[in-house]
Amino acid sequence: MHIHILALNGVFDTGLSTILDTLSVANDLAGANSAFSTHFEVTIVGTRRHVRTSQGLSVPVVPATRCTYPDVVLIPALGAKMPETLRAALERRDVADAVELLRQWSDSGVLVGAACTGTFVLANTLLLNGQNATTSWWLAPLFRERYPLVTLEESRMVVGSSRFVTAGAALAHIDLALWLVRRSSPALAALTARFLVIEPRPSQAIFAIPDHLAHEDPLVERFERWARLRLADGFSLSGAASAAGTSERTLSRRLRAVLGKTPLSYFQDLRVERALHLLRTSSDSIDLIAAQVGYADGTTLRALLRRKIGRAVSELRIPY
Template sequence: MRIYVLALDEVFDTGLSTVLDTFSIANDLAGSAGTPSIHFEITVVGVRRRVHTSQGLSVPVVSAAQLAQPDVVLIPALGAKMPDTLQAALERRDVADAGELLRQWSDGGALVSAACTGTFVLANTSLLDGQSATTSWWLAPLFRECFPHVTLQESRMVVGSSRFVTAGAALAHIDLALWLIRRSSPALAAVTARYLVIDPRSSQAIFMIPDHLMHTDPLIERFEQWARHRLTEGFSLNAAASAAGTSERTLARRLKTILGKTPLSYFQDLRVERAVHLLRTSNDSIDLIAAQVGYANGVTLRTLLRRRIGRSVSELRGY
């Protein structure tokens, strides 16, 4: 399988290295996994002759003009991690040139994939319009603002289809590489994951910090401040809207547009965040913690934790 790793200038060091190392390990293990015929031909491609990582290391690249049509293209993250620096990076000429290449390769039948902030580079081409995708969880509001025609599922670690694959933040580069390996051989992906000492991760939800979501909307900030002081109380949309200084309809619309959630869903996210913190930092019983975050009993909280973040109480406490 011919895979091009498209490295733009100031590429995220860990993302690029992780992708290359994961495929290298898979190639080394192919024989022992019973798949000797599988080989991933990895080429680091650039749209400029010189590419540097965000830490200033020089990356040897092959010019895209010299290459044939790939089977798979993978875009590692840019080093820009926050909205202002990321938006500036997306305006660069090399990013625009990369977009032209991605459209060309996609039209030729290549599977196009991206991780972390690399998903912004892919979405910037409009190729993801009408598709589902994921991205770095803290940049979900910015992604929705920039790419309203993409259905964002930021709680998922990897979102894939026959044409496009996107992965979540930072070390989700490993999950993306393993997803691509799994397409050729589930057995090889499984043994590679074991050598990397990594469990399959279907969700980013356990890592999300609701108040770190990158938005600057004062209405949502007022709602969040109100909600955090009322986690033990029942949720009232009318009271929430009144505290935020707006109507129920406007509050619901703004949360849906920016965070992709209803007010009640975001309220429950804040309860889950608090419950996870208490489970990890105290010896309180699950029933006591449930009461501290507004639920009648531990059974309800256990169910919510499993549904929202895919973890049990014992897993969260490290038993």
């Protein structure tokens, strides 16, 4: 399988190296075991002759215009991590050139993948319109604002289809690379993950911090302030709307547009965030923690944690 890694100026160092290292380990393991016939031929390509990482390291790229079409192209993250710097980076000429290349490759049947802020470069092509995707969890509001026709599932670590694959934040680059290995050989992917000491990570939810979601919506902020003071109480949509100074319908519509959630769902996310903090920083029983975040008993909280982040309470506790 021939893979192009499209490196743009300011590429996230860890993202680029993680993809390269994961595929290299998979190749080494496949070469040492006759049971595997998979091999990944990797080329780092660029839209410019000279590319530097966000830490200033020089990247040896092959001009993309000189390369034959690959089977797969992967776009690592840009080093721009916050909305302001990312917006500016997406306006660059080299990004626009990358967008055109991605459209050409996709039209020819090339599988296109991206991770973290690289998903914004892919979404700029409009190829993700009508598709499901994920991105860096803290940039989900910005992604929804820019690409409203993409169905965003930011709690998922990897979202793949026959044409596109997107992965979440930062070290989700390794999940992106393993998804690609798994597509060729599930056994090789499992072995590679064990050598890299990586467990399956289907969700980003455990890492998400609701109040770090990058949005600039004052109505949502008012709702969040109200909610955080009432996590131990029952949820009231009318009370939330009144505190935010708006109608129930407007509050629901704004939460959906900015965060992709209902007010109740976001309220539950805040409860989960608080419960996780208490699980990791106290020795309180699960029943006591449940009461502090508004649930009648620990059984209900256990079920919510399992549904939201896919882990049991025993896996979330930090031993003292």
